[in-house]
Amino acid sequence: MRAFSYHIPTQIEFGNGAIARLPEFVKALGGSRVLVVGDPGVQRVGLIDRVQAILTGASIFNAVYADVESDPATRSVDEGTVHGKANGCDLVVGIGGGSALDTAKAIGLMLVNDGNIKDYVGIGKVPRAGAPVIAVPTTAGTGSELTIWSVLSDKVAKAKISVGSALNCPAIALLDPELTLSLPPQITAATGMDALTHALESYVNTATQPISEAMSDQAMTLIARSLSKAVADGSDVEARGDMLLASTIAAMAFNSTRLGLVHAFAMPLGAKFGIPHGLVNAIMLPEVMRFNHLANPRKFARIAEIFGEKTAGLSVEEAAALSVSAIEKLKLDVGITAKLSNFGVTEGRFDEIVDEAMLSGNVPVNPRQPTNDDMKALLRAELV
Incomplete structure (x- = not known):
């Protein structure tokens, strides 16, 4: 170790x-x-x-x-x-x-x-x-x-x-x-996806360690249990408590590990197009997971289990792939359907977005190292 x-x-x-x-x-x-x-x-x-x-x-x-x-x-x-x-x-x-x-x-x-x-x-x-x-x-x-x-x-x-x-x-x-308790459903959803992205990216990146892994796992468990409940019923104080703890615990994890490609993209997309941070994370997370999951299949298989996917009898790679669909289902469940094009992002802006994203300290710790073309493909997949 x-x-x-x-x-x-x-x-x-x-x-x-x-x-x-x-x-x-x-x-x-x-x-x-x-x-x-x-x-x-x-x-x-x-x-x-x-x-x-x-x-x-x-x-x-x-x-x-x-x-x-x-x-x-x-x-x-x-x-x-x-x-x-x-x-x-x-x-x-x-x-x-x-x-x-x-x-x-x-x-x-x-x-x-x-x-x-x-x-x-x-x-x-x-x-x-x-x-x-x-x-x-x-x-x-x-x-x-x-x-x-x-x-x-x-x-x-x-x-x-x-x-x-x-x-x-x-x-x-x-x-x-x-x-x-008074947080509107759409903000509850977006901020909850932000907390999830923090926990998930910290969990799978190359800088993770036993302490941060344990906290990321716990944060995702709380989110899997309570994000949909908090969005559906904002007065559910137990679900609200779970989400508040999940957010803080996820931060305790990534504070020492950094994150990954989702957050590398979030900086230029937020600054140049005004996309709220939690929402841009929600938009980009499944596609980045699709890119990353075979670079750390054991961790992604665990994510699939946390979010209720049936992984018994599957290879670790097959189980890892289910993590992507699990998060896509969660996004739909909490009402997030936005795409990058909704905020004025066009393919003509990809070069400047990618150039800035690649400067992020979150790129070196991502489980799979991307090329500029990989980064553009990730953006293209979430454009429309």
């Missing part, structure tokens, strides 16, 4: 109604002036008001920055940092989906570190720990509540940029399934 390293600095707190414990965690981290970071949607449904009421009720000062956009621009980090510094904030509470949490984490860094967030693009470039961040996810997909990454958008270059550092991990991930 090859050597590996596993590290996760984030404390995880899970439970229905756990948001009520927020003041306890703020005080434990030494915070006295809190910047609450979210997006207009979270503010519109009253969750930011709820957080403020909890903090104010415990006599904890709080200010709000709620202008985080989808696929957040570096502008959001700059504005939030200015607002946090102007209010003397020493702790950040991020509440929302991946965009809000990624922005909150980056603001936490910039409350302490000099320069601009763009100075720290890449991995391991952040010099000092930022202000503590408590991450409160309201979707079950990105895993941003404990990953090392903040994925931001350079709107001028129409490109995604990533800041990766162990210093970017939140101090606490506060997981309250009740906060996800």
Whole structure:
């Protein structure tokens, strides 16, 4: 067995109604002036008001920055940092989906570190720990509540940029399934497929190791049991809890392993065509699995079993092939039928998409190494 390293600095707190414990965690981290970071949607449904009421009720000062956009621009980090510094904030509470949490984490860094967030693009470039961040996810997909990454958008270059550092991990991930109950079915489906892609790509890639494998397996088991239920009945708090845990556990896996071709494609397709991250993952996942499954048939056979395929009496290769149809069935079950052409992707743009995708650090760990022509074929298969 090859050597590996596993590290996760984030404390995880899970439970229905756990948001009520927020003041306890703020005080434990030494915070006295809190910047609450979210997006207009979270503010519109009253969750930011709820957080403020909890903090104010415990006599904890709080200010709000709620202008985080989808696929957040570096502008959001700059504005939030200015607002946090102007209010003397020493702790950040991020509440929302991946965009809000990624922005909150980056603001936490910039409350302490000099320069601009763009100075720290890449991995391991952040010099000092930022202000503590408590991450409160309201979707079950990105895993941003404990990953090392903040994925931001350079709107001028129409490109995604990533800041990766162990210093970017939140101090606490506060997981309250009740906060996800109002998530619409289509977002539940897309974010759930995002969590699945995280777990699956981490499970089969060449950087996987026993700890991440166990977590990926558990995350997929929870998703197989509860994604369809959560989409069909958003009030099913048990299914919501399963999905929230699955998202976080999948992030614990890929945080140390990276991912694969689906996420390599997701960066340019998201930046250039505005395809929501979970949805682009859902679109590309089955075709990438079809490309990869014979490179690691034992793992793909296990995926087929997790998602209920009957594999008894089949060769491992035959069982592996069933994993693709299992995920295609799941996509249809949760109502995802979109294709790349629905978002303006054309074959004439394939070169620029593939050129950018091939630069991703997720390509070298993919179980099968693609050529540029392979990558174009994968796009073509999901075009219409």
